[in-house]
Amino acid sequence: xxxxxxxxxxxxxxxxxxxxxxxxxxxxxxxxxxxxxxxxxxxxxxxxxxxxxxxxxxxxxxxxxxxxxxxxxxxxxxxxxxxxxxxxxxxxxxxxxxxxxxxxxxxxxxxxxxxxxxxxxxxxxxxxxxxxxxxxxxxxxxxxxxxxxxxxxxxxxxxxxxxxxxxxxxxxxxxxxxxxxxxxxxxxxxxxxxxxxxxxxxxxxxxxxxxxxxxxxxxxxxxxxxxxxxxxxxxxxxxxxxxxxxxxxxxx
Amino acid sequence: xxxxxxxxxxxxxxxxxxxxxxxxxxxxxxxxxxxxxxxxxxxxxxxxxxxxxxxxxxxxxxxxxxxxxxxxxxxxxxxxxxxxxxxxxxxxxxxxxxxxxxxxxxxxxxxxxxxxxxxxxxxxxxxxxxxxxxxxxxxxxxxxxxxxxxxxxxxxxxxxxxxxxxxxxxxxxxxxxxxxxxxxxxxxxxxxxxxxxxxxxxxxxxxxxxxxxxxxxxxxxxxxxxxxxxxxxxxxxxxxxxxxxxxxxxxx
DNA sequence: CAACCAAGAATTTTCGAAAGAATGGCACTC
DNA sequence: GAGTGCCATTCTTTCGAAAATTCTTGGTTG
Numbered sequence: 001x002x003x004x005x006x007x008x009x010x011x012x013x014x015x016x017x018x019x020x021x022x023x024x025x026x027x028x029x030x031x032x033x034x035x036x037x038x039x040x041x042x043x044x045x046x047x048x049x050x051x052x053x054x055x056x057x058x059x060x061x062x063x064x065x066x067x068x069x070x071x072x073x074x075x076x077x078x079x080x081x082x083x084x085x086x087x088x089x090x091x092x093x094x095x096x097x098x099x100x101x102x103x104x105x106x107x108x109x110x111x112x113x114x115x116x117x118x119x120x121x122x123x124x125x126x127x128x129x130x131x132x133x134x135x136x137x138x139x140x141x142x143x144x145x146x147x148x149x150x151x152x153x154x155x156x157x158x159x160x161x162x163x164x165x166x167x168x169x170x171x172x173x174x175x176x177x178x179x180x181x182x183x184x185x186x187x188x189x190x191x192x193x194x195x196x197x198x199x200x201x202x203x204x205x206x207x208x209x210x211x212x213x214x215x216x217x218x219x220x221x222x223x224x225x226x227x228x229x230x231x232x233x234x235x236x237x238x239x240x241x242x243x244x245x246x247x248x249x250x251x252x
Numbered sequence: 253x254x255x256x257x258x259x260x261x262x263x264x265x266x267x268x269x270x271x272x273x274x275x276x277x278x279x280x281x282x283x284x285x286x287x288x289x290x291x292x293x294x295x296x297x298x299x300x301x302x303x304x305x306x307x308x309x310x311x312x313x314x315x316x317x318x319x320x321x322x323x324x325x326x327x328x329x330x331x332x333x334x335x336x337x338x339x340x341x342x343x344x345x346x347x348x349x350x351x352x353x354x355x356x357x358x359x360x361x362x363x364x365x366x367x368x369x370x371x372x373x374x375x376x377x378x379x380x381x382x383x384x385x386x387x388x389x390x391x392x393x394x395x396x397x398x399x400x401x402x403x404x405x406x407x408x409x410x411x412x413x414x415x416x417x418x419x420x421x422x423x424x425x426x427x428x429x430x431x432x433x434x435x436x437x438x439x440x441x442x443x444x445x446x447x448x449x450x451x452x453x454x455x456x457x458x459x460x461x462x463x464x465x466x467x468x469x470x471x472x473x474x475x476x477x478x479x480x481x482x483x484x485x486x487x488x489x490x491x492x493x494x495x496x497x498x499x500x501x502x503x504x
Numbered sequence: 505c506a507a508c509c510a511a512g513a514a515t516t517t518t519c520g521a522a523a524g525a526a527t528g529g530c531a532c533t534c
Numbered sequence: 535g536a537g538t539g540c541c542a543t544t545c546t547t548t549c550g551a552a553a554a555t556t557c558t559t560g561g562t563t564g
Contacts, residue, residue, distance in 0.1 A: 300533075305514095305515075305516095306515075306516065307514090307516095317516090317517085317518095321516095337516095338516060338517075339515085339516080340515070341516095478507060
């Protein structure tokens with residue numbers, strides 16, 4: 001399955017695609033700052049709880065205050081950054097309560113969105129899910145072959161495929177708000193998920209994530225009422241694994 | 253309108269109220285810009301769909317670009333403002349699809365939050381609801397006496413009491429995310445609600461909003477499963493009234 | 505007459521400096 | 535010796551101008 005066919009654009013000028021694109025080249029420095037800051041927070045490069053000094057960020061990213069502030073403001077409303085009135089910003093801390101709240105909220109939002117998608121989803125919806133599942137599976141295979149590999153590119157690809165799969169499930173829910181909230185909660189939980197992705201957590205019941213995905217997908221395609229339940233179960237297991245990992249090595 | 257005199261900004265001395273307060277004195281100009289812009293958008297002073305030129309805003313509010321951009325960025329993630337990469341900002345348009353999505357999303361969030369509050373709510377929770385209901389009722393009475401009054405102060409007070417009542421219902425849900433989302437959706441729907449608050453909409457079935465509130469409150473205090481249903485019904489009726497009003501006088 | 509291009513105008517975005525507040529340390533009082 | 539007020543330092547916040555980009559207009563061509 002190929003991504004939507006890239007309509008042959010005038011290759012001459014890449015700058016005519018002016019819209020604030022999500023993944024492509026950031027059109028403004030503010031957008032770039034937002035993307036880089038977000039990535040660094042999610043990856044843990046900027047440690048949870050630590051203050052974000054503007055001067056330090058200015059040097060780190062080679063930007064001026066304005067775009068940085070803009071980005072931080074945005075990240076604040078996405079719960080990745082905290083700020084106090086005249087005391088600046090800091091990386092939002094990680095905690096057990098937060099992962100629980102984020103998980104349960106995500107379940108509420110995505111289960112509803114899944115039910116709605118199942119109600120109205122057409123062939124394209126189904127095809128999108130199957131395609132995403134397949135691509136995710138291939139990436140898992142690839143990484144399983146060179147097992148032990150922690151190639152960051154592979155991890156990033158895995159995350160992206162994973163995101164696309166879960167997005168495909170709810171893509172046809174018809175509510176821009178639910179989709180936005182799901183996207184946002186995905187990012188938030190990614191912060192917690194990433195660390196546990198790299199190192200396998202000991203002491204947790206062995207888990208076949210692919211099987212869980214398959215179960216969700218099958219139920220969804222069958223339009224079975226079980227689909228939402230499986231999805232919730234999937235997220236709760238992930239949360240449990242993360243909590244176990246956090247108990248094992250509480251971050252400094 | 254005179255240029256803003258360079259009044260020395262007052263330092264908020266009470267260090268216990270250090271956080272970026274919601275209602276009180278805005279600690280920074282950015283916060284002030286956010287509050288004023290938001291109020292003007294919700295009130296319709298800044299018309300839906302119209303572009304927000306920075307130079308115009310600069311003059312209108314007597315501020316510089318930085319705090320304005322900051323505020324606009326924030327409003328963008330709250331769906332009150334749209335922005336395109338190098339083409340600036342505009343007030344988010346009003347539409348039937350939006351009011352529907354906002355209403356249904358609000359029902360999803362608040363019903364869940366209400367159920368959770370009912371599960372764990374204690375005497376304080378109950379007292380908060382009763383108090384808010386009472387205060388709301390008094391305000392309604394007062395305005396009914398001087399009927400026909402469109403005193404903006406009264407309308408503002410009514411809105412605030414109304415907000416507090418609905419907030420009290422879900423206050424003990426235990427999820428910061430649900431509360432935030434509810435707050436945000438309240439603001440979004442307020443944009444639609446306010447116009448229909450001033451002029452009574454003709455052609456809609458007569459409505460006793462106070463009775464609806466009472467019904468919700470009673471069911472909630474009884475911990476009845478009906479509470480969420482009543483709440484949903486309440487919101488759907490409001491949405492229907494708004495849609496009727498929009499059909500009657502589609503905004504220019 | 506429609507499409508196209510270029511120059512000018514309007515607007516957004518970015519910068520670096522200056523002003524405003526918080527933090528921490530130090531002397532001073534009680 | 536503890537509390538208190540003041541000062542220097544550090545940091546955030548704000549400004550206004552400069553740079554970058556889009557939009558508009560008028561003229562030109564096919």
